[in-house]
Every structure is written in C-alpha cells, then in structure tokens.
Amino acid sequence: MKKPLVAVTLAAAAVPMLIGVAALPRPGDPTAPAHTHVAAHYIEAGARETGADNRVTAVLLNYRAFDTFGEVLVIFAALAAVIAVRSPATPGGRADDMPGPGPGLPISPVVAFIIRLTAPFIALFGAFVIFRGHVSPGGGFQGGVILGALLVLLSLVLGRGAERPLLAVPLARWLQAAAPLAFTGVGLLGLALTGALLGYPAEPERHALRELMMITLDVGIGIGGAMIILGLFLEMRGD
C-alpha cells in the first residue's frame, strides 16, 4: 500500500522537475541569463566595488552579506534546537555542553598519537583558510569546518569528562554565538559609517578598515562554525 504511493509521489515530483531541467539553457552557455545579468556585474565590478579580490567573497560578505547573516543564524538555530531538545531538565543537572570523553570505547594510543601529531597542522590550515578567505577561495565556513573537525578529534583524546569541561559553559556560549555576534558588530559599524546595515566604507583611504571588517566576519564565522560543530557532536553523541 505504502510503496506504490511513495513511487507515485516521487514520480509526480520528478517528472515536472525533469521537464523543467530539459528546457534549461545548456550548461556553460555564455548567453544564458544566469551569466549575463547579475553575475556579469559581479565579475566585472565585484573586485572594484567590494575590495574583495575573490568574487565569491564579494558576493558572500558584500552584495549578499545579509543572506550570510541569515545562514549563520540557521546554523546557530540548529545548535540551539539540539541543545534545547537534549539539555537536562534542571539548570544544575549536568554540564554536558563541553568536551569530555564519553564512557564509550577507550581511544587507541596510536589514534591518540596521530591526532596529537597532526593537530597543529590542521589548526594552521584551518586558520589559513579562514584568513585567506577574502582574497582566495575559502573563508569562514570552510575554515570553520576544518577547525570544528579538529576540535571534535581533540575532544576524543583531550576531554576531561562532563564534570570538568575544557571550556567553561558561559565562555563556550559566547564562542558558539561568535558568528552572529561578529555580523552584529560589523553590521552596526557599517550602519554608523555608511548609513546602511552591513555597509562598508567606500573611501579608498578606508580600505584597510574594510578588509578588517571582512576578516572579522570570516573569523567570527570560523570560530562560531567550529564551536557549533563541536557542540553538535558533543550533544548528539549520546553519552
């Protein structure tokens, strides 16, 4: 009963979708609207207008920065949702927010050694990806995921138990909210300087400030993203 229904539903969604896809412009067609209208402007004027040498960053942190603000809030909402569902019933119940090894299998010494050995390199690479974000591919989200993966690995070998978290819970909360906080700060600064929320000063002599604002956003996204990945891992591992 259920299976044919599922098949019919999927077909009902797939057929119009395939019809729609079939009528799309050929991939890579330079005359397609997707390449001639807004995107063309980004490519032609993006670097000049935004001061971000990387066009993706120009869109992400400049033209459509408010979308990015929204997206960091989506990630933040995911963490808030998971903590809300999994948090203890009473405030003093159990501080299970921060690093601590589960009572699961002990980590093999080989794995622990490799993790400790590679950790500084992973950290350096994560930081590199974050800080290069405004000039080359990369940025806060990608670097944040690398750092987040590193924190997850480290929490396996360095954790000191749920009773003694590596970071105090209030501090962890601030770091988890780093991305929205960075956007708030930079957004309000932009408001004060240019009269538009998330605006950047356009004067050439303020170019350094502009770059600093973008780097602040990237660092905020990176730290916030890493802490949220760690938070999700710790909340959901179910110890």
Add this chain to the structure above:
Amino acid sequence: MISSAVTLQLPALQVALPLISAPLGLLLRRHRLVWALAVVVCWMSLAISWLLLQQVLAEGTISYAMGGWAAPWGIEYRIDAVNAYVALIVTGIASVVVPYARRSVEQEIDEGRITYFYVLLLLCFTGLLGMTVTGDAFNLFVFLEISSLSTYALISLGRDRRALTAAFQYLIMGTIGGTFVLIGVGFLYVVTGTLNMADLADRLPEVTQLRTLHTAFAFLVVGIGLKLAMFPLHLWLPNAYAYAPNAATIFVAATSTKVAVYALLRYIGSVFGPVISYEDVPFGEIAIILAVIGLLSCSFVAIFQSNVKRMLAYSSVAQIGYILMGIGLASKTGLMASLLHLFNHALMKAGLFMAVGCMFYRIGSVRLDDLRGIGHSMPWTFAAFVLGGLSLIGVPLTVGFVSKWYLVLAYLEQDLWPLAFVILFGSLLSVIYVWRVVEVAWFESPSPRAAEAREAPLAMLVPTWILLLANVFFGVQTELTVGVAGLAAQILTEGLR
C-alpha cells in the same frame, strides 16, 4: 534629524532587532531575563511595524538596500501595504503572546530549557519577519529556514512525548517544502539571472515560453503549500499544534501559516503575475477545489476530536481553506477577503488557543472529558473561549463576520453562489464543534479536575482578553483592517494586471 535617520533604518531594524537579540538571549542564561528581552524586542518590533505601516500608507512603497548595494546586485527590503500589514499581524500577536507565555512556559517546560524556548521563539519571530519584509527571493528562503528550524524545536519541547514524533513529522514535511521552494527559486534564477523579486517580475515576461517557468511555479506553490498547510499537505499540522507547548502553539498557529500565505500571494501577485499563475497554470481552479475539500473535510474531522487543541488545529486547516478560496478567485474582493482573514484568523485562533492554554494551566489537560464543567470554575477563561468561538463561527460584531462577509461577497460578485453556500455551510460546521465544547463546559457536572480549578492567573488572563477584545474591536471598527487590506489587494491585483 535623528528621527528621520531612524526612520530610514526601520525596514532593516524590523528584522535586525530580533535577529540580533536571539543570540544575545542565549548568553543571558537567566530565563526571566531572556523572557524580558523577548517582551521588549516584540514590543519594539510592533512599534516599528506600526511606524512602517503609517509610512507606507503616507508615502508608498519603501525600499531599503542592505549594505547599501542597489537592488538587483544586493538584497533589497521592500515594504508595501501588503507586507507592512502582515508584519503588523506577526508583531502584534508576538507582543501579546510573549507576556502571556511566562507563566505557561514555567509550568510546562523544564526549568533548564526555558532559556532555549525563548531563544527559539525569537529565532522563529526573526524568520517570519524576514520572510515578510524581504524583497529578495533567496533571502526569503533563508528566513524560511530560520523560522522552520526553530519551529520544529519549539514543537518538540512539548511535555507530551508525542510532541517529539509530531516535531519529527513536521521536520520531514517542512524540509521537503523548503527544498521545493529552493528548487523553485533556483529555476527562477537560471532563467532570469536575478533573485530580486521586482527584477524577476520585470524579466519573467521575456521567458514565459519556457516550460522551466511552470516547473518553478509548481515547485514554489507546493513548497509554500506545505508550510501553509494547504489541503492535502496539512498532515503535519494537527499533531504539531496539539502536542506543542501551549505558548508555541499560540504563536505558530497565529503567525506561521499566515506568513506562508503571504509568501504565496507575493509570488503569485508580485513575481509570476496572472498570465502564468491563472492562465498558463490552472492555479485558481486547483486552489478553490482543494480549499473547498479541505474546508469541509477538516471542519468535519474537527467535530469528532476529543482533544480541544487538535480540534482547533483541524479548524485552522479549514480556515486556511477560506483564505485559499479568496486567493483562487484572483479578484480584488477575493484577495481582500483573504488578506482580511489573515489578520482576523490570527486574532481569533490566538485568542482561542490562549483560552485553552489557560485551562491547561489549571487542570493540566485539554481533553473534552476533563473540561466538563470548567465554565463554572474558570468563568472568565471560558467566556473568552466562547467569544473566540463566536468569532470563529463568524457572528456579526466579531472579526470572523467581517472576513466571511467579504468572501461571500467576492463569490456572489462572480455569480458562484454554490461556493458562497459552501462558506456558510463551513460556518455551520464550526458552530457544531464550538458548541460541543460549550455544552461540555457549561452544562455538564464538573470533572474532578475541573471542580478543583481556580480562575487562571491575571498574567495569562489579561493578554487573552486583550486579544479577544481585539476580535470585537476590529469586528466593529473595520476601518483599519478593511482599508489596508483593500489597498494591499489593490497592489496585488495590479501585479496581476
């Protein structure tokens, strides 16, 4: 000077204020403080949306370029009578529900989770306002995600274990809906190269011959239809409303589907336009048929519910039927009736759910069996329920009458009197399900729980009565709602050319 500078920023502040306050709420940690923050933010947002509405009525459409990037390149916030009106509904309801929520939440939600409840509520509020105020198709999707994600979590915080499965069910359905919206927006971008709604409306006529456009329309309508619980995509709604914490049910029931209806109206009226929506695609006919089936079947199902929250949830799906009937007609009066019903249904359903929440606060149950005789031990609360019920039925001098009046008028205009009769028949069904509760609560001997109950605390009773008096006030003083809804319908029909 300062005031004009602030006025310029109002469109951004409408969304940015709750957006910024949500993460701050998590840092406060003391749940009373977070609650106070939420109250302040909701009231300020209400003031902002009121000022925006006045500004729109006086000066016409407001456009705000986020980050100073002009329209098709950057994200534009664009406010006209339509979304100023919807923003007023969302902020108005939030301003009453959040003060009410304190006692209700302290009783229903474990102390360690209350902070997160308000943070999630603020996130949901942010998402709904963002969807309302934005003039950008992708930005709307981003805020749709924020509101959906927080709504799933809010529902899952219900005390009943079934809240978890209800939230999961909604998570699956809502994610499918969100994905469909994203696919639709993606198709639109590929065929036009832009994401700005006004720009889309300019460029779509050049590509009407593409089938992709119809696919995009279908995906957007189905995706948004899932969020607004269009029959038969409403299956997630009854359980979600029934098992969520009362404060969450009130807020979500009164605002979330309304904003989804707004998004649908915006896409039909201001992006696609009539050629695609009503001529190329038989959207109007489909909407009316589904609306009528949903209206009748869900009203009928509501009659047999033993859980009052579930009953009201089915009634919500039926009421969305009325709204869709107005949209399907594509006439100015029809759209105006739909817009009026957005406002009016928010008032009546919030009021009803608040009254039910007061009863739950005292007796810990909303089953009809336990509500026997509750009318005697909680007279004020139950009088509020009756008033809300009358408004739901559409008795004159309540808001329910106003919107149904215009809807019937819209159908008579087109000589579709059988469908006008359906509207009246739907009201008759709502008389039955409201009466069932009244009969049990007033005319049966009290259940053990109801006999011990006292009147609800003033902190909950006062907000409940504010909303129910609003039901009467806007039912008598129709100038504001009818005026703005008329103007909004005008804008949307002009979009429909």
